[in-house]
Amino acid sequence: MTVNEYWSLWEESGVELQPVKRKKPKTTRTAKPETVPSSVKTLEGVQKWLGSCTRCGLCRERNEIVFGSGNPKARLMFVGEGPGADEDKQGLPFVGRAGQLLNKIIEAMGLTREEVYIANIVKCRPPSNRVPEPDEISQCLPFLKAQIDLVSPEVVVALGLTAARALTETDHNMANLRGQFQTIAWKKELTLMPTYHPAYLLRNPSAKKIVWEDMKLVKDRLGL
Numbered sequence: 321m322t323v324n325e326y327w328s329l330w331e332e333s334g335v336e337l338q339p340v341k342r343k344k345p346k347t348t349r350t351a352k353p354e355t356v357p358s359s360v361k362t363l364e365g366v367q368k369w370l371g372s373c374t375r376c377g378l379c380r381e382r383n384e385i386v387f388g389s390g391n392p393k394a395r396l397m398f399v400g401e402g403p404g405a406d407e408d409k410q411g412l413p414f415v416g417r418a419g420q421l422l423n424k425i426i427e428a429m430g431l432t433r434e435e436v437y438i439a440n441i442v443k444c445r446p447p448s449n450r451v452p453e454p455d456e457i458s459q460c461l462p463f464l465k466a467q468i469d470l471v472s473p474e475v476v477v478a479l480g481l482t483a484a485r486a487l488t489e490t491d492h493n494m495a496n497l498r499g500q501f502q503t504i505a506w507k508k509e510l511t512l513m514p515t516y517h518p519a520y521l522l523r524n525p526s527a528k529k530i531v532w533e534d535m536k537l538v539k540d541r542l543g544l
């Protein structure tokens with residue numbers, strides 16, 4: 321386990337840690353995050369706008385950009401932190417062990433993976449699965465914002481603390497965020513449920529019960 325994975329594990333569990341200085345990666349750009357061009361009106365358009373993106377330093381070590389996948393008109397959207405090794409190889413979100421667990425959660429909710437939409441806060445794998453840096457998140461977020469606008473789900477589930485913090489634009493810990501509906505910072509009308517990341521559940525199976533409590537609230541909200 322890397323230092324950053326260890327850090328995330330403790331943060332996910334709700335334990336407050338003293339801030340430490342993390343090493344800043346070099347980025348390819350320091351430009352302001354882009355806004356959606358008016359010509360972008362479909363998910364394919366977002367993908368075209370993204371192109372072979374080099375807007376942040378995560379482009380250097382990625383194999384594939386993991387754009388997102390699923391039903392373009394999904395009622396439920398899941399947003400994770402970023403691609404892992406399997407996702408980076410295949411170019412698809414949540415296809416590794418954590419993805420298999422997410423599939424089980426989706427099925428337990430009475431849905432199929434094809435019925436939901438799945439994306440991440442950053443679309444390229446951070447080296448050694450470290451937590452994405454704020455500048456990497458801000459460069460990548462406009463594309464996720466466009467995806468959320470176009471899919472227009474009724475509920476978004478934030479998987480893990482990084483996604484929950486990026487979508488709420490807060491630095492609360494998971495214990496404060498989960499268990500009740502929140503709203504997306506820039507889209508207050510959209511319901512958000514933060515919960516633990518499936519990768520956290522693989523390391524802490526006892527938290528599955530807590531996630532299921534959150535998913536039951538989502539199920540009720542969607543009338544499933």
Ligand code: SF4
Pocket residue numbers: 370373374375376377378379385442443444456459460
């Ligand atoms: S993480 Fe996002 S902004 Fe950074 S290079 Fe990949 S696609 Fe571009």
